[in-house]
Amino acid sequence: MKLTRNIIIGLVLGILVGIILNAFLPDLFDPIDTYLFDPVGKIFLNLIKMLVVPIVFFSIVVGTMGISDPKKLGRMGAKTITFFLVTTTVAISIAMALAFIVKPGVEGAISNTGGQEFKAEEAPPVIDTLLNIIPTNPVASLVEGNMLQIIAFAIFIGLALAMLGDRTKGLANLFEQANDVMMYLVRIVMLTAPFGAFALIASAVGGQGKEALASLAMYFVVVLAALLIHALVTYSTAVAFLGKVNPLTFFKKFSPAMAVAFSTSSSSGTLPVSMKTAQERLGISKQVSSFVQPLGATINMDGTAIMQGVATVFIAQITGTDLSFTQIITVVVTATVASVGTAGVPGVGLIMLAMVLKQVGLPLEPIGLILAVDRLLDMTRTAVNITGDAACALFVNRSEADRAAAQE
Template identity: 55%
Template sequence: MDKNKLTRNILLGLLFGALLGLILPYFSQDVFNWLNQYLLDPAGTVFLRLIMMVVVPLVFFSLVVGISDLGSPKQLGRMGIQTVIFFLATSAISLTIGIIAAQIVQPGSPGLLGDGIAEDYEVADSVPIMDTLVNIIPNNPIESMANMEMLQIISFAIFVGLAMAMLGKKVETVKVFFVQANDIMMKIVTFVMAFAPIGAFALIASALGEAGWEAVGSLLSYFLTVTGVLIFHGFIVYGLIVYFLGKMSPVKFFKGFAPAMTMAFSLSSSNAVLPLSMKSAQENLGVSKQVSGFVQPLGATINMDGTGIMQAVATVFIAQVYGVDLTITQMLIIVLTATLASIGTAGVPGVGMIMLAMVLTSVGLPPDAIGLIIGIDRLLDMMRTAVNITGDAVLAVIVDRNEKRRGEISA
């Protein structure tokens, strides 16, 4: 399905679902309850199950492929190491900002699900931080996959990817299998997203119909919180970084990269806009082809700051809706899980929501809760994609400056 057509259909599904959920109960609660029981809730459940179906295999295969493509530590070299460190650092920063903003704004309070939800839902007891770090290494990777122990799955995938990178040509056949398996998972994601307009319609209608008009304020607060953090990170944080580390005027940077940012907003895909991103960086920002050709394609794979912001705010929002107070350890797990999972995550529409289900699982929150926000996620997806590719261009400017200063590439 055409991306623009998909976006239009999801937005229409969101609009009609919201109208149905807010208006129908006022005329007949019995009719809405029947419709919710036999149509809306089943359709929403099917969509959520489709998402959950691909979480574990998508994370595992994409992470193995992403790590193996980086090469061994010796092969990465100076440019590769600073690229990976920068992306992981900015991902952690974006997630931290998102968590802090959500804790301040409290978009999920008093909550969409009513006052009694805290009594109905109990999150697992918090695990001490050292135990959490130790438990990252799985006893049984297969059992970890079956139980959706995401940090353990991620750590095992990293080991497999590193081993494949070091063995190189000896495991070419195995790597082809992982690449093709990852392609299969991404094709399934495409299938799932084709069902997204119906899923968005059913989920938002069911959520609003059960919660009433009070839910509108909470969803709007969530939307504005994510938007505000995306704008702050995209313009303020990146602007300061490109000024101090890249020695470039933020005005010049954003003016030169504006075409790519606009296209990313339209396409909601880092990979789809990559040719224009590289063209803008090379022709408008003066980045060399060598640096642009290395940093920006790698960034489209492992740099997901905008997606991380959504995951952080959404996780805190959902915790607030369920009356769960996240501990410091759980907040650290959110940062760690989302940062590590960003490696290898394909830059295509819809993947961010699947990654959110993984993050929720890692801190003991119900992944089904993404139904509360799936309806409005498409608009946020457009904005966070623009932030994602902007971070790639910022690093390209910084690496290019450093390499020219060392004389490794011509100015």
Template identity: 50%
Template sequence: MSAKKRKLGLTGKILIAMVTGFLFGYLLREIAPDSQFVKDYISDGVLHVVGTIFVNCLKMLVVPLVFVSLVCGTCSLSDPSKLGKLGGKTLAFYLFTTAIALAFAISAAVIFQPGAGGQLTANLSYDAKEAPGLADVLISMVPTNPIKAMTDGNMLQIIIFAVIFGFAVSHVGDKGRRVAALFEDLNEVIMKVVTLVMSLAPYGVFALIAKLSLTLGVDKLKDVFMYFVLVLAVLMFHGMVVYPVLLKFFSGLNPLMFVRKMRDVQLFAFSTASSNATLPVTMETAEHRMGVNNRVASFTLPLGATINMDGTAIMQGVATVFIAQVYNVHLGFGDYVSVVITATLASIGTAGVPGVGLIMLAMVLKQVGLPVEGIAMIIGVDRLLDMVRTAVNVTGDMVATVIVGKSEKDFNEDVYNDSEAGKTKGLEEQLSEKSA
């Protein structure tokens, strides 16, 4: 009986790490609230080091994984029209879901009025960074130095170069086939490294959540409690209702299987609050758990991690109405339409810019004549919401990948319907299999 007993999976281990990390941080904060030792040696010491190393391990894989995987995918697309069709479908779906997210967010904020009766209790200030213009965005998409683009982690430039490089490889005959075979082998090696890093996830997640619980006080929630709850509710609705409905409508696949297989990715995204850091896990899941061919996943997922920001769009929609209500500024129907259009297009225009969510929000507020200083009210709780909206963002990336993969017939439905397909084994299990 004990031999048949199933080992605790990665999802269970991460959940345990999150709960114990939260409790550890909370208890430590209650027992020693002003301890310099706790701050210097536990919060900024052990927890910071372990958590940062884990996130760095994930980020370390992003650039080589995206470049190698995208070259592999493009090599197999000798017809340029197919690549254009793939890109068109992906971009259209991302813009469509972003518009839906904004519409739901604005509607919810208008109905529930999170900022009604609110009063500014302090002088607020926020220094809004300027978003790049359309011409600058188009020019900056093409790298002048591909190596520098990889060093800086500029995803759009890496995608452009990888597509051009992969297309060239597929059109130089036997030499190209040898290069393609090399990249296929490299892709397998990188995926194995992803598996090893995922085995360390519980320790990294524990450190990240413990530090967050230790340093983030709940007092910041008091003034913006209704805003926080409303954003959280719309995020959950979009992630758990809208995406499964779209998946069922466009692909006919079982959304419950999708939700089940997305748990690891969502937990990674929640813990790291970074779509790019989660990208190695997302791509591994798409290919081995969801059954999407590398030709599709290698293109849709890096692009989605860069420009698909449904979670951020929800925050912007609710935040815009919240700030308008606090400042007692009336927004008409035309203003709301302007918010939807501006934020949807800005999700592409500001791709790759640090602090993109708040830059986009500043653009939206300026568009409808609201004070940008209002952003200062919501910054205090933005870290918590950022974790949830990152999980929503990566879910949207995966939904698009599965739908586009199935429509392009680059999809294995048997793998998708197999609940055990591609399950990540623990490091101990892999080593014991090797020794056997």
């Protein structure tokens, strides 16, 4: 909560300073922006860019190792993974559809995105995108930052490590330790977020005035609306028809865990509370809860996928880029697959967003502006993420109970 408070303080101060410079001291804005706002904002953006490739690679390998553990494969694993992948695809589809309808980004409203000109690149055909997922040179993919290829290579390594078991235990431990290092660096980078938020929002508001605030406010509203629609429609439908429980009862009983998730912004940190709540208040067996919910904390990031979908469309709109059908499909596929490796810690969603933007050729600079409101949204989407884990656990628990009853 201390980091949340500091980011909000940075956001508010940045808005105030930007408004003052824009309205009363316009002559001072350029030198202050050149020697203070712009350098601080670029340092923060470079810190985020620095982590994109390694965190995607290591987290996907570690996530795949866990999913592909032969002991965990089977009936429950298939149901769980299918549920998560379907709901994540639905989540990002809702997000992008809403963003295209509402159009939160106005071209030119936020033109100060790091002083770099941007020209949209022509997207390759869908079939080429699918064929190019398999890298011919994985090292080149890592150097070039080709995210779909990096994800594919990481999945292959994770599968191999899982199947080889004890023979590659040392290497598996090395990947887990490298992933821990990346997670630690994310936390370190997020400590600079209040300064980044201040500099980037002050630069945007100081340079463009109230139009920048209006666009950011619309982005915030669209993401929040998509999160609520997904929770109230998608999860309620799953709970009612698959879990055979009244959705109102489900949300009421699971609300304590949602409150903790909202306050911590960490799916992993909330895991003990969410498991206890699911077992004691929702009646989910310990066996199912212990399997589904920890797995969900690793691969079920519907809230993060929603943010990535809206943010991608938003950034395309403010840069005047028309996303092609191929690029839209690429965003859906990339964000869905990337959610498998998104760690449940605060701030990592921004790293994943950088990956999605890079994959469709959009600039990364506006990420810093999105950060201004992202922490508040992060709290909401974490609550959505763990609710999806519990909904899945309820479904698996019900289907396993029905199967056992039928066998008797």
